[in-house]
Structure formats: C-alpha cells, structure tokens
Amino acid sequence: MPDVSDFILKLQRRRIEGSHATARQTAELLRSVVSQTRMPYTNQAAALLDAVRAVGEQLIAANPVELAVGNIVRRVLHIIREEDLSSSAVSFEGLMISEKSDDEDDADHKGGPVLSAAAVAAAARSTLRPRSLQTLLEDGPLPAAPSKSSSAGDSEGKSKSDKSAVGKRLKHSVIEAINLLIEEIDDCYEDISEQAVEHIHQNEVILTLGRSKTVKEFLYAAKQKNRSFRVFVAEGAPRYQGHVLAKELIQKGLETTVITDSAIFAMISRVNMVIVGAHAIMANGGVIAPVGMNMLALAAQRHAVPFVVVAGSHKLCPLYPHNPEVLLNELKSPSDLIDFGEFSDCMDFGAHGGAPLMHVVNPTFDYVPPNLVSLFITDTGGHNAAHMYKLIADYYSADDLVIKRKSTSSN
C-alpha cells in the first residue's frame, strides 16, 4: 500500500512531529487500511485485526518513540474487537437457535433467551476489558477470561459465515468508529479546556515549559472566562518553543513573562500552579514529556506547587515504562546546542585513539515519575496518577498490548 510506506517514511524521517498530528494521521491511515482490506467469508474480524496489526507493527517500528502511533493502532484493534462483538450481538437476534458457541454461557449468564442487543454489547465489552474490580462488581463472576475474546470472535465468524451482509456491516461500523476516534482526537482540546475554569482562578501565576497546544487552549479557555492571571513561560531549550507560546498568549491578551529554563528554580516559589503538556502518559502514571520537565517537576515538588499535566486521551499509553530515560528517548542533533564550525577543532579524531574527546547529548524527552505529578487532566476529566491504569484499561484491550504478528499467530 503506497499510503503506508509513505507514512512510514515520514515517521522515520521525523517529518511528522507532535503526538496530535501523528495520532490523527495514524487513525486516518488505519481507516483506509480497514476499508481496503478484502473481507473473507470466514473469520472477518480476525482478518481485519491481522491487517491492522501488520500495518501497525511497521508504523511502530518506524518511530518507536512516538508512542501515539502505537496507541492509535491499539485503539483501532480494540475498536474492531468491540464492533465485532456488538455486531455478533445483533446477529444473535436472528441466530438465537443456532447459537452453540462458547459465547453461550455468557448469554445464559445474562439471563435467558430474551436478549437485547445492548445487553450483549455490554457483555461483549466487558469481555474485552481485563478483569478488574469494577467489572467483577458490575457483572458478577464472569466466566470469560480476557484472553477468550479473540477466540470468541473466531467462533462468531464461523457461526455466521454464511451471512456476508454481517461482514459488510462489521467493516462499516469499524470505519464509523474510527471516524469517531478521529473526531475525538480533534476535539480533545475543547474537552480539556472546558475544565480550565475549574483549575485556574483569579490572579493565579502559572508556569509552563515549552509549547503545547493543549496548554495553550487550556489557558485560552480560562482567559475567555474572564479570569485574569499571569503566565510564566520557560523557553524550553533546545528548541525554544516557549517563545512561540508566549507570542500566542500575548495575542490573546494574557500577561506573559518569558524566563530562561535556568530561572525555573528561582521563580517557582512565586508560582501557584505548573501546567504542562506531555508527550505520552504511561500506564503507571509516569509522563514522557519534553526535556526539562523532570527538573521542573522536582522544583514544583520542592515548593509544593501543583504539577498538572494536560493531555488528550490519545496520549495514554498502555505500556509500563522500563528505563524510559534511555529506552523511550531520542537523541537529536548536536547542532541545536553548539555550532559545528566553532567546535570543529575539538573534533580531532586522530589524537586520542580514534574517539573524540567531546560528546554532545541532546535528548528530546524526559521521564517524570508518577509521584511528581499532582493531577492529570484528560478529555475525560481530572485523574490521579494512580488511576491511570484503569483509564487505560477502558481504551485498550489486554490482548493488544504487544503488537507482534508472532504473538497473534500463536494465539
């Protein structure tokens, strides 16, 4: 597919930057992948899952640091599973008698032959979720283990293989759902900024680092509600996007002070709240954020200033970070920091056994551990860092955490 290779190239060359743009384009690409997939007569959902997984694997490999790609791939996989189950629920009505699959016990448990589509859909959704206290309480003892859902899909496919209309309907509803996902990604700014007035009050002093569109919209929204407050913008080396943010803020009439990153510790004692954007939120509540954020979070903790992370739900990543400073990081060109011409004479490779004496480190991301984050504001509301795993469980199915075709074939 030309689309896919094109997109992979863009990701590899870091032409697409920012998790919002990446997420949106990934969703669009996957939508076209889904629509182009030829549906077999049997096992349609599995075919869709395989197709998406195949593309997703390449996309993730293209830029493993851009976690939004993986997030969206997993979201789409989750959507396919969900739509598959709910469409099978619709087919329940017609095929009630022929129902002999292992999903039956699930239906029996729900109470008898009179099954509404909604109830089955709910049951199906609950099978997609991993077992948790909430699902246990909602549904009582649920026999279907989460790993069962894929096999359930298979059996569903078999049972209604004779009906091609159902397959059409599945594809269609998956595309619909992906459209909804794209809409959600686009709307996340509005949803988040609606909550701004609850967090920003009059005469507040807010500190932010670098530039984040979410933060900008958040501050705009508070300003529109006639809250007057002051914003300190740390410029955010090495890219100095804070300058852009400052310019955008003063255009809306916000009182803005630009400070150097080094002045963060000096100024934070006069700050009421730190509001920053994130690159990704990990399942443990840790945050992958632009470089310098860990320093800012530590300073905020030292002065007991609330450290608030605003992020759309497409930034929620179901993975747990291991050594994120190294594994989920990216080193950029040293030319951001020093001038090659100026230091060319220091790059004498011959003098010291072939190794240069000088190294320049220019990482892109920082990892902020969950204990430093006071609050997450996503488009579904405010959350504690400890609650993140639960939120993530709502969006992703446990089967998709590892997107590798090997693992799926063994399934």
Next chain:
Amino acid sequence: MDLRRPNRPVIGPKVRQVGFVTPDSAAATSSSSIPAVSAAAATSAGSPPSSLSPVMIPPPRHPSTEMSNPHFHPVGSYNPSEQILGSPPALSPSRSSRFDADGSDFGGDDDESVALSGVGGGMTPKSSLLMRQPVTKTAPLVSETRKRDSNVSKGKGEGPSAAPKEKLTKAERRATQEAQRAAKAAAKEAAAAGGAPSVSKQPKPATKPATQQKKDVPSGSGPLQPLAPSGSIEKKQGKKEVAAPHPRMQFDDMTKVGKLKKRAVVNQSEARNRVELFRHLPQYEHGTQLPDLESKFFQLDLIHPSVYQVGLQFLSDKISGGNARCIAMLLAFKEVIQDYTTPPEKTLTRDLGAKVGSCVSFLIECRPLSVSMGNAIRFLKNRISSLPHNLSDKEAKSRLQSDIDRFINEKIIIASKAIVEHGVSKIRDGDVLLTYGSPSVVESIFAYAHGIKKNFRVVVVDSRPKHEGQGLLRRLVERGIHCTYTHLNAVSYVMHEVTRVFLGASSVLSNGTVYSRVGTACVAMVAHAFRVPVLVCCEAYKFHERVQLDSICSNELGDPDAISKVSGWKDLNYLDGWAQNENIQLLNLKYDATPSDYVSVLVTEQGMLPPTSVPVIIREYGIERLWT
C-alpha cells in the same frame, strides 16, 4: 551576633557581652529585690524579656564569684570583666595611672556588690547601699552607675573631683555611651508607660554626662546596636561584624531612586515592560549606557581612567565571574591609589576613602557589585581608614598597594589553590563529574586532576543566554579531558551517569544558601534527587553574613533582549519587537539561591565543610582574615 566568642584576647568583645547581656538579669534581680529604689532597673526591665536566651549567657570567667550564687551569675560575670577592663594593656601610661585611681574605686564598689549579692538577692539592702546596689547590678547602666556614683560621692564630698569625669578612658566612654542608650530606651519606655515620678527622675543624671561625651564619641544609631569597642580599628570592626548587614538599595523606593539618579554618572533609561516581581531591582534599558559613557569620557574627571575602563568592561560583560571582576576592580583601585595625591588641608585616610567610594559607586552603576567585590571593598576601605595618621603619602600608598596585592594573592589565588587541593581529593578514577556554567575554581580542579593523571570524565552543563559552558568545554577539551556537553534541561538525562557534581558560587550566605549563577540551583536539585553528591567550591572571601531564602529578594537582572534572540536559531524571531507589547516581559535573571540542603559539602580554603558551618567561618575566621 557574636555573643559566643569567649576566647578573644581583645578587650572589646568581652565588654560588649557584659553590656548586652546584663539587662535581663538586672531586671530580674533588682526588680525583685529592690523594687522601690531601682527605677532605672525597672525601666530597663520592660524592654528585654526577662528570660535569658541561651545566646545571651556569657561564658564564665571568674568561677569563684559566680559559683557561690548561681542566681547572680550575670552580676558575677559582669564584675570581673569590669576589673579586666580596668587594666587594659594598650592604655597610655598617663591614662592608666589616672584610671588606676579611678578603677580601684570602682573595683571596691564592685566587690562590695558582689559580696552583697553573695549574701542574698532577696535581702533588702541597707540604706547606705541603697544607691549603689541597683547601680552596680544593673549592668547596661554601668556608666550611669559610675556617673551617679561620682555624683553621689560629690554630694557626700568624699570622692574624686570632677577631673576624672572629663578624662575618661575609652572603655568608660563606651560604657557611658551605652548608658546613654539605655537611658534613652528607658525614657522612651517611661514615656510610653505613663511614667511614675521616680522613673522619670532616675535616668536624668545618667543622660547628662552622656551628652557631655557626645562630642568625641560618635553615638550609635540604633538602640539595639551593641557598643563600640575601645580601639578605633576595633570599633570599626565591631560595628561591621555586629551590625546587621546594611539593607540593600530597593529600587521600588521612588525617593531613593530619585536621589540616586541625581548622583548618577551613567544615564540609564528605565526598561520598558518591567517585571512586576522585580521592581525592587534596577531594571534599565540595556545597551544604552555604553555609548553614553563613551561619549562622556572626557567629562568625567572624577573617575580614574582605569576604573572607567573596568567599568566599561563590566558593562559590556567583557569581564565576568566573581574572581575576575574582583581582581580587575582591585587592580584598578591600585592604580587609583598610585596616582593619588592628597589635596592640601585634607587627610589621606578620609579623602582617599571618599575617592574610592565614588569609584565604587561608578562601578555599581555599571553593574551591581558581587558579594566578593563588596568584601574586597570593605577590606580596602578598612585598610585606608586604619592607616596611621603620621604616615607620609608615599608610605601610605605603598602600604595600601601591598595590601591589595596581598588580598588578591592570599584570598583569591592561594585560596583557589588550596581549594583545588581539597577538591582533587574527592575525585576518584572513573568518576563522571558534572559542572554547570564555567566556574574558574572548578576548572582548575579538573585541570589539576587531569594533570596528576586521574582518569575521569566531565559533563559540562550549559544554559542560555550566556553559554559560558562552551568556553569551559573548549578549554577542557584542549587539555585532553573527555567531555560531554549538554544543556540544562537535559540534566536529569545525564545525571544517571554522574558521580559528583562540582559547582561554583558567587557567594555563600550565612544560612548556607549558595548564591550563584542562575541554574545552579536546578542542577543541585536534580543531583540531590538522584542522590549525587554536590560539592560547591568557593573561596572564603565570598562568604557573606547576609541571609537569603529565595532568589527573588535580591538578584540581578540581565539584558532582556538576550532572551528574545537565540544564537544559532535565526528563524526563531517570535519575540522581536516585544517591547511594544505591554503584556509581555522578558526576565533574564542572573543569579539564584541554592538551598543549603542540596549542598553536600562546601569546598573552601579552610577545608571542606557542611553548608551549615558558614556562619562559623564568618564569625570565627572571617573578621581576622579579612580585616587584618
């Protein structure tokens, strides 16, 4: 401040303790034992709290008298010191002989009171002792008692005549002065309280002789300011070390700013879009002063050309860094002194002091002084004022010049060598050392460690807008040291591999706060969070008795335009023309304050200390080192 300094051989401080300590005890004892008589004591009882604070307990000197009655501890401690005071070795023979007669009289008095107090505090004294009893006991009123004593004796017609009153020793004068202050406070107190008749009566005899003394003894300014010691040099010292640090100029005080502007040599236009939080600091339009000063070069005959040159170098940031600025300033002053001739009918000590003062204020206009420079100026002024009067101009000048050389040599150059030796001992093979900015001492530590073949790697952390680390990086790489260069935001990325953090400091304040290049606090904080030891290298002449908790109360603002322009990013011009928009301010802080708990150890030429020991260094060593 330095009440707990028992072992000084100088007389001054001991007496000071007496004066400062006793009001409490006097209040406690005399008000309880002789309520009717001790009006002065009663008045003084109101001012300080009656409980002895631990700081105020004077060290025991004459155990024999004190041990007998613990309740009269202060009284006992007061008396012997008074006796010691009676025979100062420095006194001229004529004075001492006179004093001997006088002092023996008082000595007898004191003994009497000690004996009395030994008998029992609760006892009502006999009528003949009625006057003396409160008198000798109320310690802040030492001289008052003396005066009264003489008055009493005059009335009795048995004591010495008025002659000793006129020729008092310095110690006595000081005591008088103190009494005067106490009396003033008492009077105030009395006025406030409504004043019983006895109260208003008592202090008067004390104030009268005190006013007589006023001519030759400069009166202290504040009621809390403790007494000046006897010698003239010591007096200066005492004031310097005891008085709280002079409050800094606050630039939000309109009247003061107006005054300053009238005096100012440099025309400075106020910056637009001043940062509200930093209104108390000078915020001037940058870049305007330099051409203005250059055009004024021939009009400013007051300023010596070398000072002028240094000022311009400060202004244009050609010279930066605490040590470099301090040395440049001192060398300029040396030239000023070289070219100085005392004008007719003026004394060198006063006129040269004033001249140096005007040079200093010029330098301040160019750039606010660093603490190190402030200390050096204090040193120089002190040397000038302590010059003997009988010196010829030439001698005085050569003496001052050698003093300056000695200061530069001892306090800066030798001190940094000592620091290097201390610092190197903390570098092991295989260490990864992180430093921030370009501290000169740390650089020489690295160079020395490399010279003795230690195997280590350096991480140079740098930040906008000055990028001083690049210079350090270049110099270290040229020496052949393995370096990693990064920016401040990435410090938590590199901190994983770092084993030691070496930082420089502009100044270390009395509460252990390290006042340094902005960003140092961030580095120290991250190092602390990663459990990496932080070593702050600082010469002891940069210590200051000021205290500071945050970086906002006192700081220096750099050129805001340096923020809007990013070197190497030509397309980053979003903030061009920022001054036209009143909503935006650019803040370019120059320093920040690192809390002492982030600092593992301070490396000074005195050794390696915890930051909590800074006040000890300032107190115990600071004065002797700096002022002699």
